[in-house]
Amino acid sequence: MSALTPLFAPRSVAVVGASRTPGKLGAALARSLDGFAAAGGRLALVNGRDGTMYPSLAAAAADGPVDLAMICVPAPACPGVLAEAVAVGVGAAVICAGGFAEAGGPGVGYQDELAAVVRDSGIRLLGPNTSGFLVPPRALTASFVPGAASVQAGRVAVVAASGGVNHALAFLLAEAGHGISLAVGLGNGVDVTAPDVLAHLATDASTGAVALHVESVADGPALVEAVATLVPHKAVVALVVGRNDVAEFAASHTGALATSWRITRAALAQAGAVLVDDERELVDAVGALSVTRAAPAVDPGVGVVTAQAGPGLLLLDELRGRCARVPALTEATQATLATLLPPLTFQRNPVDTGRPGPEFGAVLSAVSEDPRVDVIAGFALYEPDAVDLAAVVEEGRRTNVPVVLGVGGTGTDVLRCRADLISVGVAVATSPHGVAVASGAVLADARHRARIGGTPDPVEVSVAGPLDESQAKDLLDTLGIATMPRRACADRAEARAALAELGGPVAVKLLDATVLHKTEIGGVALGIRDSAELESALDALETAGACRFLVERMAPGGVDLVVGARRDAVFGPIVLVGLGGTTAEAVADVSVRLAPLTAGEAALMPAELAGRALLEGWRNGPSLDPAALGEVVARLGGVLAAAPDLAEIEVNPLRLTDDGLVALDAVVLHRKAADARPRQ
Amino acid sequence: MSALTPLFAPRSVAVVGASRTPGKLGAALARSLDGFAAAGGRLALVNGRDGTMYPSLAAAAADGPVDLAMICVPAPACPGVLAEAVAVGVGAAVICAGGFAEAGGPGVGYQDELAAVVRDSGIRLLGPNTSGFLVPPRALTASFVPGAASVQAGRVAVVAASGGVNHALAFLLAEAGHGISLAVGLGNGVDVTAPDVLAHLATDASTGAVALHVESVADGPALVEAVATLVPHKAVVALVVGRNDVAEFAASHTGALATSWRITRAALAQAGAVLVDDERELVDAVGALSVTRAAPAVDPGVGVVTAQAGPGLLLLDELRGRCARVPALTEATQATLATLLPPLTFQRNPVDTGRPGPEFGAVLSAVSEDPRVDVIAGFALYEPDAVDLAAVVEEGRRTNVPVVLGVGGTGTDVLRCRADLISVGVAVATSPHGVAVASGAVLADARHRARIGGTPDPVEVSVAGPLDESQAKDLLDTLGIATMPRRACADRAEARAALAELGGPVAVKLLDATVLHKTEIGGVALGIRDSAELESALDALETAGACRFLVERMAPGGVDLVVGARRDAVFGPIVLVGLGGTTAEAVADVSVRLAPLTAGEAALMPAELAGRALLEGWRNGPSLDPAALGEVVARLGGVLAAAPDLAEIEVNPLRLTDDGLVALDAVVLHRKAADARPRQ
Structure with a gap:
């Protein structure tokens, strides 16, 4: 109830x-x-x-x-x-x-x-503003769309922002052979919202997995909480609209303001939802997860078994594109496969059986018993003369390793074969791409569940503002985030003393909590080595309006990152990790998480960057320790979560050097200051 | 015959x-x-x-x-x-x-x-190593895959590298309601290759469009020629395998070496093929193009008509992600729509009809008559009580503007509705994503045909090598590519004279045709303003081994590009455009074309870069004139195509300044030198 x-x-x-x-x-x-x-x-x-x-x-x-x-x-x-x-x-x-x-x-x-x-x-x-809902297990079609009554009962629940999308998804699922436990379109969501329905589904035994369609989010924390509560029991697959600019039409649709697509996606994934990019991926993913789930695993491996090399190649290509790990099978597994398959075929992973044959089930079984394999992704054309796929797959299963099997073919016999496979707990697809999407979703779900649930380290900090750069770096020091030796100097004499004490080369900067864009106004001089250069730099800084100076030892070269924490209007505190430089900014190459978060969770962020190769020893440069970055990011997020008067902390750049990470500039903004700050 | x-x-x-x-x-x-x-x-x-x-x-x-x-x-x-x-x-x-x-x-x-x-x-x-082929119009099933004989005759031809993929695609097309004219898997391709089959299809009246699956290419120019010859008559949609590293398994499959995925895709698109990312996109795209094609158009616009706002929003989001232009409809069209639709709905484009109703055909018709609309992308749930979609769409059509209509629903009535639409020349899909893929393909096909066919300007040049940087820039000068004023200096005295003549600041570089990585060995000094700095720079350059010097006026700031021309083993001369900097390199943000090419074709390249925003007045910076870049790239490609002894020309960086493009460094390699050059 x-x-x-x-x-x-x-x-x-x-x-x-x-x-x-x-x-x-x-x-x-x-x-x-x-x-x-x-x-x-x-x-x-x-x-x-x-x-x-x-x-x-x-x-x-x-x-x-x-x-x-x-x-x-x-x-x-x-x-x-x-x-x-x-x-x-x-x-x-x-x-x-x-x-x-x-x-x-x-x-x-x-x-x-x-x-x-x-x-x-x-x-x-x-x-x-909704076309209603349907509950096929109760023969309840509270929808005016005629075909809705023909949707069969099953294990997939649909929770859609839009009534039209709710029906479109229910129909796509039905066409793919999946039944529905509940499908609801929320419309304008005056009362019942997605978190309410997710909470209801937690009590619904007939639901195996949930397809969640999101257009905008009114209450971010409630949605995150509802997903996180449900995921240990039922998989959630989320499709978020708004990657591109659709705000004008969207506003005409529900009257809601656009939510950040990127932050919504990050929040849902962090809560344990599997993300997909379109409705067909949603159907593949949630269909598979309504049939089978893998055990939680930090870095699960996929075994690829194909009866035809060409489709197997498409499948492998797509799996690699989804960062699925396709490990070489153990020697023991390869030895077993050698007894089952002709010597001409590839047997390391992918395993190419040459054609579907009676041994197909035994091959699946051998691969599923490999300790390196957590999920099986397979493909075979439907060849009933050669093998009864559903029968051999069921007979051969000796583990709980999920199997996603693509069956290529057309006609009612093929539809029946796929239905038979679903009935024995095998997820199905019609194409290699569908297999990759479905098995990728099973892998993502396993990774999410291995990850979620840790408790972030509490951060206790009180930050009275406004802070100048040196004070902001003092805060970083208390958080254990490395900075370069520096001196805050009240006048030129102190600056001269600082240079003498620190030794060159140093950076000399205008020090003023009210100036947010020092570089733009000529408030930064780099690589100052001697007194002459210092005097000339101080002259310039004074011209730029400096009364006080920061003198700081120059950092070694490396790769610049941008990390920060700020507040999102819908989801609250968030952290961001990106690469430095305008190109990274122009391509919006950034990873986002809600804060507070564990250092372990934050350590996963750099792997999401398109330019991550730069952090992995690019051209003999330094290699990032993700755990170290995770600590930095988690602490920044912890500060923002603990200090409600803070609006934003940005470390830009945080430089990756051969000696680790060091913060070269830092801005800490209190809420009023942030409101006044011009946004780019 | x-x-x-x-x-x-x-x-x-x-x-x-x-x-x-x-x-x-x-x-x-x-x-x-x-x-x-x-x-x-x-x-x-x-x-x-x-x-x-x-x-x-x-x-x-x-x-x-x-x-x-x-x-x-x-x-x-x-x-x-x-x-x-x-x-x-x-x-x-x-x-x-x-x-x-x-x-x-x-x-x-x-x-x-x-x-x-x-x-x-x-x-x-x-x-x-193939499972054969099928020609349903002749009842000829030369394939051992049992279900192959059940594939219906139709207008789509499949030309697949692999027999398994050939069948998988034929089955997917059949499941989507499309018949096959010919479906062939090439296997190891000892004799009959894709270009042969494409040439055959040019003579085959039953074929409307071709699905091309490519794993590796033996003869690049033959494939390009075959596609370019066919495209004016029949659309070609290409799926290229190998975005990710699949080389080991691929080699076990056909014995062929991996072809560059990126260059193969670029070559096929340049020849006029529509590119897709997976098998289902292939089915959507080729299915649509076998039913309908748009008139050639440089920048076609799409009119979006939806009977439900939510699916329409998914469709719009996906279309924008595919860079489809969704123009505001003319005042006249909007006035017509206002007579057809209730005032609550969005009518500018997308057009939201609220629900499918009898007016749906008239709405499609009004939008298709808008001069800004070249293709219509529509979606409606199947509601036969409200409207007979196939009938109103056919009745309402008064133009040749292609219509792609997604029909959401399940059951045989829905399948019949989609088949009826196909039979009246309307492309269909089952989901908003499918509509976006299909209409995106129709748009791409229209753009390609508006573009292909120009004749590149001939370049007559003879380049005796090896060239040092100054000589390489002399070559750029003859090509009309801007460089900064410079002096090649045989000794320090000439360098001093050059500084005096050019005025500071200048760059001073080691000048030696045999040194390819000057910066790495300390062979470049920038921003030299006076005699003291010059002497110190010359000292350092001599230490780095310099005997001769290039003194060149420093360029103004801007955004750095990398452009070049080189030879691909499969496709021959190619040109590349990318952004400068390691981030762009790490994310492989580059656009490629075969050379020689027209300046107009080359002008399309920067729009393909993920970081293109940097070239469009990023933070008040300079804006690129694509035509100017196109001229530069076309000339570089022309030189490589005209001078068979040249291996590579790279301009890195080519700087975009407020005054236009200027080449700051250039390397011209002859074939032997290139072979000897270490590749990164």
């Missing part, structure tokens, strides 16, 4: 605004609900102008309790009908109509009125 | 090594060919050990001519059977067996023997 039971498991449903005119929403909905009535649910049709129906919700409720009201009236009438539903004890309602916040104008007011009824009553409301 | 008529349009087929034992290749092939025999073709089964069959090819040929021999015997016996086929006048043969070059060892010799028979006789040979 969850808070959404009246919505998703009602015993009785009323359609307010039911109609007998084909093409009208109220007619389509009433017809969709025929199945619910046929299965023994109570269906009450309400229409004050149709003598064959109940004249009002109250009249319908007088004949017996109404759990769910499907409200099919125009937007201006909806608040009144919702209030009537509350009055007669209805537990939940769905409003399909558009014309609310997404339409602007008076619609905003109608939506506010709905929110007020919900707030005052506790009735659960789905929508408005 | 093409050279491959005996192979793909035989009147009679013999199966050598036919069998009646189920599971054997010779049995599967004989059974696959039943349909050919039933359709009136002559099928002769040959097996010396089966009294019910012909004892030999000669015996089969004695009863009537044999056009095509399907040779199903083990590798060692194949050369002999092929020779026998030649002896009895067979026109073409297919060898399915593996165990040739891909297996190494004696297989290499067997393959050489096959090649010798082909060379001496002119018989056309498909394979070895």
Whole structure:
């Protein structure tokens, strides 16, 4: 029993605004609900102008309790009908109509009125501006889309921002042979939001995995918490819209402001969701994870088994592109394979069986028993004369290692073969690409579960501001983040003394907490070696407005990173890692996580950078210790999470040298200062 | 009649090594060919050990001519059977067996023997190491894969490197509702290669578009020529394997060396092929282009029409990610739409119809008549009560603007709706992503055809080498590529005079044609302003081994590019454009084309760079004129194409300044020098 039971498991449903005119929403909905009535649910049709129906919700409720009201009236009438539903004890309602916040104008007011009824009553409301939901295991089709009633029951739940996408995904899943436990489109989300539905699904035994479609996020922490709570029990696969600029059309769709695509993705992955790039990947991934999950593993390996080399090559190429590890099989496994396969084929991994044959199951089994293999990705054309794939795969399985098998072919026999495989717990696909997506998702899910759950080290810090660069670096020092020896100098005499003490070459900078872009105004001089150069540098800095100076020993060369922590309006504190330089910035090569986070989690960030090769001994340069970077990033994130008055900490650059990481510049902004800072 | 008529349009087929034992290749092939025999073709089964069959090819040929021999015997016996086929006048043969070059060892010799028979006789040979081909319009299934005979006839041709991929693609196309005109897997490609099949398809009226799967390329120019010849008549969509490192497994598959994925893709696109990233994209793209093509257009626009906002948002996001232009519709179109649609919906582009309704066809029609729209990308859930999609779309069409329509739904009615749409010339998909892929392909095809066909300006140049930097820049000067004022100096006195003449600041460099990495050995001093700095720089250069000096005025700041021309072993002269700096190098952000090429073609290259924002006025910096860069690149490519003794020209950096492009360093290598140069 969850808070959404009246919505998703009602015993009785009323359609307010039911109609007998084909093409009208109220007619389509009433017809969709025929199945619910046929299965023994109570269906009450309400229409004050149709003598064959109940004249009002109250009249319908007088004949017996109404759990769910499907409200099919125009937007201006909806608040009144919702209030009537509350009055007669209805537990939940769905409003399909558009014309609310997404339409602007008076619609905003109608939506506010709905929110007020919900707030005052506790009735659960789905929508408005949604095509509803479907619960095939209960024969409940609370949707006006005609084909929705034909979607079979199964183990995949769909939680979509949009009613249209909800149906599109349910249909794609059905076409791929997967049934649905619950599929819901949230629409404008006045009351019921994705976290609510995810919490409901935690209690739903029929759901094996969840497909989550996200357009915008109102409450970031609630979404993260809901995903993180669900993932240990059921896999979550997320498709986030908005990689590109779609804000104008999106605003017309739900009235919500665009959420950062990048941060939303990072937050969901950090909570344990598997990310995909499009609806078909979503279907492949969630379909597979509804059938099978791998044991949690930090760095799982995939065994590739193919009955044809060409498709196997496509599969391998795609797996490598997804950074899946394809380890060489053990000598023992290779010896076993040599007894099963002709000597001409490749048997190290990928394993090429030459053609599908009766030994295919034994080959899968041998590979799945290899200790280096956590997931199997296979492909075979459908050749029933040569082998009964479903039978040999089932007979051959001697481990719990998940198998994703692509079966190439066309016609009903092939569809049946794929269904048979699903029924024995083997994930299926139709193409090598689909196998790569599905097995990649199983791998990602295994990695996520091996990773999530640590407790970040607490950071106790109080930072009174504003801070100049030297004070910001003092903060880094207290956090154990390396800086170069430096002196904050109140005048030229102190600067001269600092040079003498530190030795050249040094950097000499304008020191002023109110100046955020020193370089741009000529406030930085580098490589100062002697008194003459110092005097000339100090002259220039004074011209730029400097009263105080920072003198700091120059760092050795290396590769520059940018790391920082700041606050996101939706998700709260976040940390960022990127490469230095304008190119990295222009290609937006950055990794993001929510803070606070463990150093272990932060250590995974550099591997996500497109330019990560620069950190891995590029041209005999230094190699990054990800753990060391993870410590730095986790501490920065910890500070921001612990100090609510801080807006941002940025270390730019954090230089990777042969001696490790060292912070060359640092900016710490308090909230007011940040608000005033011009954003680029 | 093409050279491959005996192979793909035989009147009679013999199966050598036919069998009646189920599971054997010779049995599967004989059974696959039943349909050919039933359709009136002559099928002769040959097996010396089966009294019910012909004892030999000669015996089969004695009863009537044999056009095509399907040779199903083990590798060692194949050369002999092929020779026998030649002896009895067979026109073409297919060898399915593996165990040739891909297996190494004696297989290499067997393959050489096959090649010798082909060379001496002119018989056309498909394979070895292929599962054959299918020609559904002729009921000809020359494949041992059982389901192949069930693939319906249609307008898509498949030309695949691998037999397995050929079948996998044919099946995926069939599942997507597309029929096949010819589907062939080339295997080891001893004789018949992709260019041969593409030339054959040019004569094949039943083919509307070609799906090309490429693993490695033996003859780059032949492939490019074949694609370029075909594209004006039929669209070509190419999937190239090998984005990631798959070389070891690939070598075991065909015995061929890996071809550069990047250069192969660039060459195919330049020839007019549409590139895709996976098999499903291939199916979407070639399926659409077999149904409809847009008129050639330099910068075509797409009109997005959706019956549900959520799927429309996914579609728009994906289209923008593919750099499809989604222009605002004209005022006139918007006025028309306002008469068709309720005021709540978004109507500028995308056009959101709210739900599919009877007006859907009129909306599509209005958008297709907008002069800014060259292709329509649409999506609707299947709602037959609301609208008969196929009917309204056909009725509403008043232009030749291609329509790609995604229809979301499941079940046979939906499949029929999609088939009906295809039959009236509308491309279909099952998901917003599929619509984006398909319409993106139609756009790319239109752009390619607007672009191809120009004649590069001839470059006449003779370059005697080796060249030092100053001489290399003299060459750039003759090509009209800007350089900074410079003096080549034979001694320190000339260097002093040069500084006096040019004025500071100058760069002073070691000048020696044999030194390729000046910077690394301390052979470059920058920003030299006065005599003191010059003397100190000259000292250092002499220490680094300099006898001669280049003194050159320093260039203004800007954004550094790398441009160059070199030779690829497979494709010949190529040109490259990338951004300067290690980050760009680490992320391999480079655009490639074959040379010679027109300046217009080369001008398209910078838009392909991930970091292109840096060239578009990044932070008030200079903006690139693509045409100017195109001139530079086309000239470099022209030189390499015209001077066969040149190995490479690299301008690194070519700096984008407020005053345009200027070459700051240049290396010209002749072929021997390049061979000796260490590669990174």
